[in-house]
Amino acid sequence: MNSITIDYEGNTRTGIASSLNNISWVNSSTDVLIAYYRNMSEIYDSDFPDYSTPYNFTADEFLDNITAPLQGTKMKTRAGVHGAIVVLPNEETGFPFLEPDGEEILVLGSWYVGDVNEEVAEDLENGADTPRSDSYTINGQPGDFCACSNAMNAELYFAIAQHNLTVVGLDGSYVKPVITGFVMITLGQTMDMLVTANQPLGRYYVAARQYDSARPDVTDYDQTNATAILEYRGNYTTSADPIFPSTLPFYEDFVPALSFTSRLWSLANHDHPVNVPKNITTRMYIAASMNSVTFDYEGITKSGLASSLNNVSWINPSTDVLLAYYRNMSGIYTPDFPEYPPILFNFTADEVPDYTMTTIQGTKVKIFDYNEEVEIVFQGTNVFDASEDHPMHLHGYTFYVVGSGYGNFDDVTDPEGYNLVDPPKMNTVSLPKKGWVALKFKASNPGVWLWHCHLDRHLSWGMDTVFIVKNGGTRETSIREPPPYMPPCSSSAIRLQRLDNSGEKIN
Template identity: 35%
Template sequence: MEPWVRVLLLVAFLFPALVECRVRHYKFNVVTRNTTRLCSSKPIVTVNGRFPGPTLYAREDDNVLIKVVNHVKYNVTIHWHGIRQLRTGWHDGPAYITQCPIQPGQTYTYNFTITGQRGTLLWHAHILWLRATIHGGIVILPKRGVPYPFPKPEKEIVVILGEWWKSDTEAVINQAMQSGLAPNVSDAHTINGHPGPLSPCSSKQGGLKLQVESGKKYMLRIINAALNEELFFKVAGHNLTVVEVDATYTKPFTTDTLLITPGQTTNAILTADRRAGQYLIAASPFMDSPITVDNATATATVHYSGTLSTSATTLTKPPPQNATSIANKFINSLRSLNSKKYPAQVPLKMDHNLLFTVGLGVNPCSTCVNGSRVVAAINNVSFVMPTYSLLQAHYFNKSGVFTTDFPGNPPISFNYSGNPPGTSPANMNTMNGTRLYRLNYNATVQLVLQDTGIIAPENHPVHLHGFNFFQVGRGLGNFSPKNDSKKFNLRDPVERNTIGVPSGGWVAIRFRADNPGVWFLHCHLEVHTTWGLKMAFVVDNGKGPNESLIPPPSDLPTC
């Protein structure tokens, strides 16, 4: 036996806490199960028969392997939302972007290492509208022996916010695409899969009941897995201290209302500092535009120990649906921790200054109800999904799948925010294409995302795969490079992977393209993604193997 092996075995025997398993194995069986919610019984597609699906637990630096077995009639992929996938883009998950889908009866093992990340993220299906029921949490614990940069809570609870349709979601979107009209909104919101005790069709369990003891602190790992709606989150009579968003630590601040867009996560500390009793938890929609949404509130309860289940529940009034001031107050309070151990490494010198308009348009459609269909676009390009994986086409130099001429600025300048009304362009048509934007390895990018009011101004939670970014600026109206850039926060801006573009406004982000591959950028409102509000960056290899995409795995699905 080699001497170093003897030493390792001796260390493992004497100090077992120092040597831990670094490989986490999971198996995801994608199956159909019958369930009852909101007075309707229907089959839904799930992972391991659970809704929401299982929470993945790992530590920073762990290698995670998830074998996905597809037992349903649909093609399936799983996206590990927020995991950086350094050089492992084959395992990112968006269908036809980084992989061909897992077909019925097939399997694929996702294999990635969690590098430099700790906190709460989510996983979800990234094809069709299957995300409605195929989703779950990811909890990344710090390295063993590394504490949180805040007092350790008594307990940690994963809280997943979602939406529920009485009808099949695939039928909902298919009908909408055929008619050219907007799809039906959901029938309810959910907290951990249940609409809650105040719903007229509440489940027997009544929804999530968070048991607490007076004087103790609890960390809520809150995930918005809803398809199409940004959500407020409140606990009656309690404040919440925000300590992390999108798996990055923040400067702690206290608030009574959180705002979480689809794809975002927030870790918040709840201090049980009220008298014994039951207190309502509420999740309700935020939309400060005339777009129709499901306005039902999902509920759960905080239950103090020693309180009878028949005790009255202290209620909370959700914010108005268009409570822009409450949303802005929360967003503007977010700052990176920016400590010596967790610095905010904001790029200062830019290689690319991009302006992307995001919004809706109308294209001709001879078979649609009104002779036209609603579409969505970035820089007036409505993205056409390929039938072959973009990453494979990039890696193997396969021509004809995509072009790299995505415009870095709007092809036509106009009053983007549409204020005053009537100043939008007369032509509301969009171009179609599978067009990517090329970046050199390690290039720095400033991207301004500008909402447009062509049909109506609207919120857009935009997710960038493969990278974290810093929100350096945000405002209403049209972005002014001369004036707005002077107000950028380059010291401690919040670091995220999903950002909300304000209705009738803009947001500026910065990131470093230090991850080779093809990386999706899209609105995390599923209806907008379906309509074409998406594009992708292709990042070339750098110098040497540590800056290059790894070869594809042998079990990568084929198209």
């Protein structure tokens, strides 16, 4: 068994072999932080301050090459650079390209001047919009780039002046090489890119800016450019200003984003096969919407912003769903998350009916049998004239993105165009503005898994749900027993229980 200990100091940790199967996470911060390992099964997330927490996971769940961001659970702790774990390919297969001369990690993040936690808490209490970032951040040095998007509420364009990027990996899985002058990276996503230093000696800007997919008349977004400098070694006279990338798309230009994502395909070869589920037993059609809810604020009934999936806006329970499911507790959640929207209408019309604007709230989950093969189509909507991209992320799983399109999904004609040969394998996919995206996965990782929009304001407003995957009948295909002790966390809003047999609740 290989192991590593990580001290949280806001730094990047790299060079972990693919055979690693034990991690100890040490958090000396007083904030709630999360060790967020993507594509790794059987992991209990770390969200406790001032503790060291061990993690065990199954090494054979690793896909190809993983860049896993470490981030905070609060907007304040997310709004900074926390680094990443890079899992290298095994020695038998190696890289499916020439091994690069070096490797660097760039984390694209958001920055807030004020105490963003206090601002967000106040906004959520009175039903207002959450604060926009004051700037975007970028770290690192050039080489073989592993880029992580740790932004809060925005997808980002990224480019290097006068240098092509060759995208070779996405969310821990290899893709057919894509040579491009820029990339569009969505929230929570990771990309592996190759950069060749083949330009004249000089200094070149590495730049990122927001890709804003909301209405063109909504201009109150962060229009700063995050920059770093790629500087060549050698004897030359440096210019006063580095060269800025001319290939970086403008903030509201959506065509480059669609063009880039349409070029992503899995490697799909002998060493990296594609196994798209074909015996689908559950199909879901999930509409993602902005909505409103009514609530009491200091004795006054008010209407506030909300978001939903199939007209259900998620409410965090008083006890976490994992423990409630593991202990068969009642009254914490209900297993009736709808497989289809309650009302069908023209989801992407310029004007939608008024009755679509309000939503119900609840803690509704969807339960799958072990090894069930699932197809989900996410549908964007224009409720409140607020259609925009939604980066949808599933914890504990990767999935094949088999199709996407503009407008309303047609369940007769659109599946005929599914890519079942080499679809990209992701854990975060961008649901396009006024469009749809289809994905497939096999429910082979038992447990309790969060589905959510990675835009933090939408996550906070309720655009999330939970999938529960039942045990498979053997010890190897069942949820692992919880650790003997889970330390209390005064920063958590959820009342946690000790993970022993006492059943004692902790306030």
